Amino acid sequence: MSADFPLIDIPFEQRHTCWFCAEPCADTFEYPAQAYTPHPSLAVPSCKECKKIASKNPLTSIWDCHMAVKDELMRIYAKHLAIGENWTEQELAESEFSCKVFEGFKKSAWFMYQVAKGRVSAAPWPISINGVALDSTDYQLGFQFDGVNYSSIAKAVDHYSQMLGLDKDFLQQLVSIVGRHRFAYAVRVSRLNIVASKAVKRQVLQDIANESTDDIS
Ligand SMILES: [Zn+2]
Known part of the structure; x- marks a missing residue:
């Protein structure tokens, strides 16, 4: 495990338990924080299946990521x-x-x-790192955009990619890079690149990621 990704505290009774789905697990999922992310980079215990889903759906926080994993498990099962x-x-x-x-x-x-x-009904235990709790009380999982309330950012991504025929993975990756407060921008970039090749999309993601890092410095 990388030193940049501290493992969250694991309650005694949750040892070897997936943070997402509460099944036994032996792996960890590393969540890299972006400039806007309301928590530091961290690692949570994860089963193989949840790790795979989570890696594809980091979205804008570990809590949004959990919602997406739950939605996807519901779809698969x-x-x-x-x-x-x-x-x-x-x-x-x-x-x-x-x-x-x-x-x-x-x-x-x-x-x-x-x-x-x-x-799918497992509730992840509250996150703390080295005994310091991450405050999630102010964090709203729900997301409002263009006058519509979505239960999660993942649902908004779903809705927009279906409605406008956008590449869902691409939109999701864009939102992960720029944050939920720039959702409109992520949608615009997706619409511009609606027929772009995979290589072009990769380049766009790279350029926007570089811009975001420039913003911080
Ligand atoms: Zn799991």
């Missing part, structure tokens, strides 16, 4: 989660099924549902 929509535990207990088919369902499908449900 929609079928598993639907099992719980179709059956309640009580219904299952009271149902007349008693054959092997049902035993199989209880052992596999119901178990998959419980795992998926646990992961």
Whole structure:
């Protein structure tokens, strides 16, 4: 682990637990802070799957990143989660099924549902580094743009990329670089580059990242 990315404090009962989904884990996800990020660069314990999703969705803070991971897990495990929509535990207990088919369902499908449900409803523990708590009370996960309220910045990115036919990953990366307060700018850059090649987009991202660093110095 790099010295620039201190690992957040891990409560005793959360050892080897993914900060995002509370599944057992052995890996860490490093979050690099930008100039606007409301917290320093940091590392959180993460399972492999959440790490992969988080790396693609850093957005504008570790908390926004968590929302995006949760949304993505819900999308990936929609079928598993639907099992719980179709059956309640009580219904299952009271149902007349008693054959092997049902035993199989209880052992596999119901178990998959419980795992998926646990992961998407996991609440990450509050972040502190070396005993100093990061204050997230002032931080608004919700995002307002052009008179519309979004439950998260990830939802706004989703909405705009669908509505305007933009490259979602590109818009997301732009927002990560410039911050949520320059969302309009990120959308404009995406619209300008709507038919740009991957190489051009990479160059644009690089140029804007360099500009942002110039702003700090
Ligand atoms: Zn996880």
